[in-house]
Amino acid sequence: MLLRSFGAMTIDPSADRPVYKQLADLIRARIEAGEYRPGQRLPAESDYVAEYGISRDSVRRAIAVLRGEGLIVTELRGSRVRDAGEAVTVPIAPGAQVTARMPTEPERRQLGIAEGVPILVVTEPDGETRKLPADRTIIEASKEQQEV
Structure with missing residues (x-):
């Protein structure tokens, strides 16, 4: 049995878990440990x-998993760790509804978000809607909304 390792983590081709998922786990661990930076x-x-x-x-399947999770972006010259950007706090009015969904390709480009990152759709009581990147948006309910 051939094991390839990263620290305590290894890739075991005979394991029940597919090799591409094992590699995705290793790369994710390196990102979380700060070895691969934004x-x-x-x-x-x-x-x-x-x-x-x-x-x-x-390898390609592992990269696709991480891209789908929004951890990396793939460009013509390869893949890089996604920089989530600074989070923004967005207040919502009492009675507003917030839903999450995956963006369309034009929405993704307009909001500048990576593949695999969902958007939040905020519908205000007056019907106005806002689309916000879920990875860098903090929703803050007003005091009246929190007491309900």
Whole structure:
């Protein structure tokens, strides 16, 4: 059995968990540990293939998982850790409704959010709606709303 490791974490091709999910776990752990910082490019697919002895398809699937989670963005020149930006607090009026959903491609471009990041749709009592990136928005209910 061939095990490839990162610290205490390994990729075990004979494990029940698919190899691409194991690699996604390793990369996620590196992001969470600060080894890969916001804006930093990830190693190339070929680097992961060589380091862990896994297929290019497994690497691509792992990258797709992390992109779907909103942790990374993939551009023409490779993938990098997404910079979530500074969070903004948005007050909502009593009676406002907040829903979450995945954005359309034009909404994603307009709001400047990565693939895999949902949006919050705030519908005010007067019917006005706002679309906000869920990864950097803090919703603050007014005092009257909190007491209900």
